Amino acid sequence: MHQGAGQLPSLVRILILGGTGEARELAAALVTAGTDVLSSLAGRVRDPRLPEGPVRIGGFGGVDGLVAFLKAEGITAIVDATHPFASGITANAAQAAIAAGVPLLVLRRPEWDADPAWHAVPDIRAAAAAVRDWPGEAVFLTTGRRDLAAFADDDAHSFLVRTVDPPDGPAPGRMTLIMDRGPYTVEGESALMRGRGIGLLVTKNSGGPMTAAKLQAARELGIRVVMVARPALPHGAVAVATVPEAVRWVERQP
Numbered sequence: 001m002h003q004g005a006g007q008l009p010s011l012v013r014i015l016i017l018g019g020t021g022e023a024r025e026l027a028a029a030l031v032t033a034g035t036d037v038l039s040s041l042a043g044r045v046r047d048p049r050l051p052e053g054p055v056r057i058g059g060f061g062g063v064d065g066l067v068a069f070l071k072a073e074g075i076t077a078i079v080d081a082t083h084p085f086a087s088g089i090t091a092n093a094a095q096a097a098i099a100a101g102v103p104l105l106v107l108r109r110p111e112w113d114a115d116p117a118w119h120a121v122p123d124i125r126a127a128a129a130a131v132r133d134w135p136g137e138a139v140f141l142t143t144g145r146r147d148l149a150a151f152a153d154d155d156a157h158s159f160l161v162r163t164v165d166p167p168d169g170p171a172p173g174r175m176t177l178i179m180d181r182g183p184y185t186v187e188g189e190s191a192l193m194r195g196r197g198i199g200l201l202v203t204k205n206s207g208g209p210m211t212a213a214k215l216q217a218a219r220e221l222g223i224r225v226v227m228v229a230r231p232a233l234p235h236g237a238v239a240v241a242t243v244p245e246a247v248r249w250v251e252r253q254p
């Protein structure tokens with residue numbers, strides 16, 4: 001699928017907005033193809049998994065900052081391969097691409113197949129409300145450290161919280177923290193949830209295989225699942241679901 005070095009016109013320069021496994025896979029494929037590519041990370045994670053090829057780290061300074069960056073760097077196309085819940089940068093990229101006249105592709109892995117047993121909620125606040133209404137005790141929270149504030153005033157439940165980096169804002173009072181970032185196995189997730197007496201799992205619909213094991217484990221153990229729906233893509237976004245499709249889109253860039 002990879003294009004050979006020298007086949008793309010030299011004026012193509014791709015910005016990958018990253019922070020996901022797919023972004024790293026895409027960077028690797030484009031570097032192998034000899035494409036001029038620059039990956040961008042937000043700088044939120046202390047020890048990020050770095051993509052192949054050149055990388056810059058840190059925010060751009062909103063839409064205007066990103067537009068200025070695109071021009072200064074001579075970027076000819078953008079692939080937004082950020083996490084499905086990183087809606088701020090996705091919205092900024094959509095606006096900046098229009099303002100700068102640069103084509104934009106969104107690479108979003110598919111959602112997990114909906115399970116009728118899940119309690120689907122539209123956002124993290126609704127997830128916190130669903131937890132408050134739940135009469136059980138032990139909750140497994142895998143929605144990320146920046147979403148902990150929504151659960152901070154819930155003293156009725158105990159929370160097993162798993163994050164990549166330690167929380168630095170409001171968090172539930174009765175919290176046990178595990179720092180890990182997968183991938184996880186069904187056996188490991190089952191042992192963890194059974195061992196901690198978990199009755200309810202709260203997760204965002206991130207999709208992908210890296211963190212899906214908890215869902216099968218929950219199914220097998222009869223643990224309830226509160227599933228937070230993804231934010232919508234910007235209106236008119238051109239999107240693909242896989243890295244090979246994104247590579248083909250890049251290959252078509254003039």
Ligand SMILES: NC(=O)c1ccc[n+]([C@@H]2O[C@H](COP(=O)([O-])OP(=O)(O)OC[C@H]3O[C@@H](n4cnc5c(N)ncnc54)[C@H](OP(=O)(O)O)[C@@H]3O)[C@@H](O)[C@H]2O)c1
Pocket residue numbers: 017018019020040041042044057058059060061062063065066081082083085086087088089090092143144
């Ligand atoms: N949200 C999640 O659950 C999650 C999970 C795993 C990984 N991630 C990754 O972590 C990063 C931050 O996620 P978030 O939810 O905090 O994002 P966000 O709320 O959508 O973005 C907030 C701000 O962070 C900066 N930013 C975000 N992604 C960037 C990137 N790839 N390169 C440069 N600046 C970036 C931008 O700052 P400026 O306005 O200053 O440009 C953006 O306005 C994303 O790149 C995402 O792929 C997020």
